[in-house]
Amino acid sequence: MSYSEARYDRVEVPEEPPEIRVRGFDEVLHSYTKEEAIMEASRCLQCALPFCVEACPIAQDCRGYIGLVAGGQFDAAAHLTLRENPLATTLCKVCYHYCEDACIMRHRGVPIAIRHIKRAAMEFGNDQLAYVPSAPRNRRIAVIGAGPAGLMAAWELGLRGYGVTVFEKLKVVGGQAEAIPHYRMPGSELLQDLDRFKELDITFMPGTRGGVDVTPEGLLAEGYKAVYLAVGASKPGSPGIPGENLPGVIYALDFLLDVNEGRIAPLGKKIVVVGGGDVAVDSVRSALRLSPGADVSMVYRRTREEAPAGEEEIRETEPEGIHLYWLLSPLRVLGTDHVEGVEFEKNELSAPDASGRRSVVPIPGATQLLDCDTVIMAIGQKADLTGFSPDLKLKIGSKGWPEGIHPDTMTGVEGVFASGGRSVVHAMAAGTRAAESIEAWLAKKEGRAPIPRPDPFGAPVPPPTVPEGYSGPVWKP
Ligand SMILES: Cc1cc2nc3c(=O)[nH]c(=O)nc-3n(C[C@H](O)[C@H](O)[C@H](O)COP(=O)(O)OP(=O)(O)OC[C@H]3O[C@@H](n4cnc5c(N)ncnc54)[C@H](O)[C@@H]3O)c2cc1C
């Protein structure tokens, strides 16, 4: 199929209408039928140079699984997907689909619904596959933090035959992915993914806090061959303004985790969410669902175009009845024994500097008051490094998670590595890189070549492939 013959309109992803979806936490997006998935996959040009694959942080062969779905081969598509992507059931619901932003079809129409086709592969194909470890290496590696980065590193090392112990401070594994609202991901997806890990020698130690119950140096002394610190950014950032500790002010990450655990009390009737990222959007949409009929707003200090949340995510808010305010920064939270409002400073943007970036400039004396009884602060997270030794010399990136100081992510302590990622799939890519660095470092110490990732299914059978010369079936409406 050539570019000019292609169909440019996407097979619509079935979606709950706004007036229904705001009534609860039921999933908003629904699956394609088999026929719809085949039709949408058939739009793919099977590009010789697939920008989609190049744009995926874990280099998932999405062109391959799309081609298999287009041919109705759902089992093979699931198999191909799971070879590179051990958290595919999770990602087919929540990945920010960087592949679609790069898809060539974007230039003439709508990019292929790559993430939704992955969902069809997982739902209609056989996803009940178990990963198979290589022969045991009789060496254990410690991972601190069971978010996507830690889980991916555990998978990579487990496949190579290492024993892995994952220490997690919370009672649940999954990291920030556990805070994703159920209307986007109902909740059992990560467990379905982890079920495929059962043959790997991975032990989870929930409720164990790195830096307090165990330390990287202590784990090395105990005999662990290396430690991967994948603690993410789990502590909410605070704006440092008067009144921020008043009752009625809550922090987004804790709020969303509590909502998913069913621990949240009803909120007030006027709710203001401060922030403009994806976490702010998740908070404001969750607040609306928890408090039917409440007046719910999201307030960000820059413009809509510059908000860190994706346009797709922001677009979902307005039909649900959420008010959006731009160019306002919080000055103080008002109230005596409970929140009564927030005073904001009005901003404008400066002319672009040499790099093209426009800074936020407060307009002298210009303020705006929003009455409210609940404030949700969603202004970013930072790492909680309580108890970790300064010898690690951890570097903290702009998004808050700790990184090693060396190019291979090793920290200031030999054998301890650290990294994280700004999305689930970026964190998974970081986990892969850390596992490869650990393997390379151990191999050098032991005077051998590093072991590449073995076939995850331990099978001598070659992976499924799209037939040679295949360039996409002709569209059949
Ligand atoms: C509300 C919300 C919605 C999101 N939605 C999406 C989305 O739709 N799509 C997407 O791709 N990304 C999304 N993200 C971002 C994504 O979840 C993160 O980028 C990703 O989880 C980062 O992975 P990580 O492993 O680096 O860190 P984390 O996920 O933060 O995991 C770190 C883990 O370490 C644990 N930990 C921390 N300190 C210690 C310690 N001292 N000892 C032991 N354990 C410790 C934490 O409890 C946590 O389990 C969302 C994030 C949030 C908060």
Ligand code: SF4
């Ligand atoms: S993991 Fe995400 S970026 Fe990669 S192919 Fe799947 S949807 Fe696209």
Ligand code: SF4
């Ligand atoms: S059409 Fe899009 S999805 Fe298909 S191979 Fe090309 S870039 Fe990838």
